[in-house]
Amino acid sequence: MGFRLPRIVNAKASLKRSLSSSEKTVVPKGHFAVYVGEVEKNRFVVPISFLKHPSFQNLLSQAEEEYGLNHPLGALVIPCSEEAFLDLTCCLRRS
Numbered sequence: 001m002g003f004r005l006p007r008i009v010n011a012k013a014s015l016k017r018s019l020s021s022s023e024k025t026v027v028p029k030g031h032f033a034v035y036v037g038e039v040e041k042n043r044f045v046v047p048i049s050f051l052k053h054p055s056f057q058n059l060l061s062q063a064e065e066e067y068g069l070n071h072p073l074g075a076l077v078i079p080c081s082e083e084a085f086l087d088l089t090c091c092l093r094r095s
Helices: 006-014 048-052 054-067 082-094
Strands: 031-034 040-049
Touching: 040 048, 040 082, 048 054, 054 082
Parallel strands: none
Antiparallel strands: 031 040
16 A cells, blocks of 8 residues: 655646646746656646756756757656656745
């Protein structure tokens, strides 16, 4: 039997996630889409304000080192687990 941590549930509710990476949804003004995951990539729409945070900039540097600037998905891909990404975004929303 599994359990969910409240912060992850809240983070998932606050992030707009498409259910399928092939689903193309409109990204609202002031947000951008990223794909997150180590094996299966899930799409998240996050606020542009995250770009100014050093922790998020570190993730972007890792993405550049891992994939370069040309990824087959044609979008920004973050090379970390979905859980780690949700933890980070939850912290960024609180700050």
